Amino acid sequence: MMDSLSPPPCGEVDLAARSADKSGGGQSQKPKTRHPARSCSPTSPPRGGEFGIYIHWPFCAAKCPYCDFNSHVRQVFDEDAWVSGIVRELHYVAELQSAQRRTVETIFFGGGTPSLMRGRSTAAVLETIVALWPVSPDVEITLEANPASVEAARFRDYRAAGINRLSLGVQALNDAALKALGRLHNAAEAKSALAVATKTFERVSFDLIYARPHQTLADWRDELAGAVAFGTEHLSLYQLTIEPATPFATLARTGALVVPGDDAAAELYEVTQKIAESAGLPAYEISNHARAGAECRHNLLYWRYGDYAGVGPGAHGRITVDGRRIATSTERLPERWRQRIETTGHGFVEWSEVSAEVSADEHLLMALRLTEGLDTAEYDRRWGVGLNEDRVASLAADGLLSIADGRIRATPRGRLVLNRLIAELAP
Numbered sequence: 001m002m003d004s005l006s007p008p009p010c011g012e013v014d015l016a017a018r019s020a021d022k023s024g025g026g027q028s029q030k031p032k033t034r035h036p037a038r039s040c041s042p043t044s045p046p047r048g049g050e051f052g053i054y055i056h057w058p059f060c061a062a063k064c065p066y067c068d069f070n071s072h073v074r075q076v077f078d079e080d081a082w083v084s085g086i087v088r089e090l091h092y093v094a095e096l097q098s099a100q101r102r103t104v105e106t107i108f109f110g111g112g113t114p115s116l117m118r119g120r121s122t123a124a125v126l127e128t129i130v131a132l133w134p135v136s137p138d139v140e141i142t143l144e145a146n147p148a149s150v151e152a153a154r155f156r157d158y159r160a161a162g163i164n165r166l167s168l169g170v171q172a173l174n175d176a177a178l179k180a181l182g183r184l185h186n187a188a189e190a191k192s193a194l195a196v197a198t199k200t201f202e203r204v205s206f207d208l209i210y211a212r213p214h215q216t217l218a219d220w221r222d223e224l225a226g227a228v229a230f231g232t233e234h235l236s237l238y239q240l241t242i243e244p245a246t247p248f249a250t251l252a253r254t255g256a257l258v259v260p261g262d263d264a265a266a267e268l269y270e271v272t273q274k275i276a277e278s279a280g281l282p283a284y285e286i287s288n289h290a291r292a293g294a295e296c297r298h299n300l301l302y303w304r305y306g307d308y309a310g311v312g313p314g315a316h317g318r319i320t321v322d323g324r325r326i327a328t329s330t331e332r333l334p335e336r337w338r339q340r341i342e343t344t345g346h347g348f349v350e351w352s353e354v355s356a357e358v359s360a361d362e363h364l365l366m367a368l369r370l371t372e373g374l375d376t377a378e379y380d381r382r383w384g385v386g387l388n389e390d391r392v393a394s395l396a397a398d399g400l401l402s403i404a405d406g407r408i409r410a411t412p413r414g415r416l417v418l419n420r421l422i423a424e425l426a427p
Contacts, residue, residue, distance in 0.1 A: 051102035052301045053133075055086060055125055056312030057114040058334045060146075064182040082334075083121045085341040087128045089311040089330075092346040094132035096321055102307065103134045106298035107141045109163075115145035119157020126162045140203075140297045142167055147193035148184035155200040165203040165296075167236070168193055173223050177212055194230055205234035205296065210272060211265045212240050213257055220268055221275065228279035233294035237272050238287045239265060266416055273412070286369050286415055303370050305363040313337040313347065318354070325354045356383045361426050368421060373402075373409030385427040395421060 059077060107129060109122065122143065129135065142165040143158055155166075170190045172178045178186060185193070197204045208227055210220050227235060240259055242252045251257035260268065273283055281289040285303060288296065301308060310317030314332040318325060330347035331337040337347040354362070360383040367374035380386045392408060395401040400414035400421055414421055 050105040050301055050306050052106035052108065052298050052306070052308040053090075053104055053129060054298075054308055054310045054315055054317065055107070055109050055114075056310065056315040056330075057082075057109060057111040057117055058313040059116055060111065060113045062182065062184055077334075079118065079121055082338065083117075083124050085338050085347075086125055086312055088341055089346050090125070090128050090132060093309045093311060093319070097309075097319065100320065101134065103136055104129060104139060105136045106301055106308075107139060108298040109143040111144055113146050113149060114143050115149040115154070115158075119154060119161050122158055122163060123161035140165055142296065142298055144169060145193070145197070146185065147190045150189075150193040150196055152196050152200070155196055159200050164201065166197045166201045166205070167296075168197055168204065168206040170194070170206045171209050172212070173208070173226055177215070180213065181209065194232070198230075198232065203234070203294070204232045205236060205290075206230075206232060207236040207238065209238050209240050210268050211260045213259055215260065215268070217264075217267055217271060221271060224272065224275045228276065228281060234288070234290040234296060235276060235281055236288050237276065239269065269416065270412075282371070284371050286418070300370075303366045305359070305366050311347075325359055327352050327354050356385065357427065359383055360385050361422075364425060365422050368408075368410050368418060368425075371409065373407040375407055377406055387425055387427065391424055395424060
């Protein structure tokens with residue numbers, strides 16, 4: 001249930017006014033259609049105060065046994081109706097922010113499997129965003145794709161719609177591992193998808209999972225060496241974690257699934273850092289590696305604790321409304337989300353103010369994942385709370401933190417025990 005900070009009822013939102021010509025003439029006319037920038041070269045890191053939009057597409061062709069994301073398998077669904085719901089929710093969020101219109105710097109289509117969407121669906125969403133907000137000329141627009149849903153024509157449609165960065169969920173580069181992970185594609189299809197992606201988009205990233213059952217250090221060295229050979233500007237390299245309420249969690253409880261222990265996982269992590277860095281892809285975040293200037297700007301916005309609106313089933317957001325930082329989340333079940341859209345114009349089930357104390361904790365948690373670390377003076381100014389200098393000094397003496405240039409950073413050793421650092425540093 002929504003709390004006392006609930007947004008106004010849908011009837012109070014003047015959508016006609018939001019559709020007025022953005023030149024300031026005030027006429028209720030449909031704005032001229034224009035696409036966001038259709039190419040996006042890597043740029044400098046995000047500046048303070050940036051704003052992004054996350055769009056969640058909840059549908060998948062199959063549910064992977066390790067996945068706890070809000071994804072749902074539906075054999076048949078009305079895509080136009082779902083896109084219409086996303087468009088309505090975007091209108092709703094824009095109206096709530098009308099007193100402080102923000103320039104959109106990043107847009108991210110996540111899921112689920114957004115590459116199950118038609119190109120015209122992504123175009124409709126992007127055209128709505130352009131009509132409702134100012135959009136940066138160098139906006140980064142990412143779409144997540146699965147190799148099993150790759151079609152060259154569909155990728156060209158995404159490119160024409162405005163997508164300028166693709167993130168491909170490869171997860172493994174050998175068939176046995178892909179089968180164990182429940183993926184619908186094989187290694188050859190993954191490589192083919194990467195070839196299509198790099199021909200279509202200037203910016204391409206792909207994901208791999210390590211610390212898989214029965215994976216040896218030698219296996220991972222060979223697989224990762226093959227991955228960096230593709231030459232993409234960005235790699236996301238995640239350690240397999242057993243999430244509650246997933247099929248993998250059930251198998252792990254019964255002993256039918258065994259993943260590498262802590263020591264073996266730490267070795268795999270360290271090898272990951274060395275191989276990626278030697279290939280010119282140093283870590284800028286615990287699990288993310290990029291060439292200089294090719295970092296994912298949307299994810300940097302999260303980790304730097306910026307503002308982002310989340311729309312679509314199960315999406316989360318952090319936005320500033322009337323000077324207050326608001327945590328939002330939407331109904332997770334797609335059908336219930338759509339019903340809420342039809343009756344209220346939005347799918348929000350949480351709309352609550354985040355206190356300065358909680359914001360400070362969240363900001364600390366996110367920033368210490370980054371190689372750049374935390375700007376302590378900016379942190380103090382932003383939240384009015386400082387870090388305990390004795391704790392910082394103690395952790396630095398233990399070799400878990402470094403202190404330089406007004407920033408604290410987790411050391412390579414510290415990253416292996418990041419939860420401990422957060423617990424000890426939290427104001």
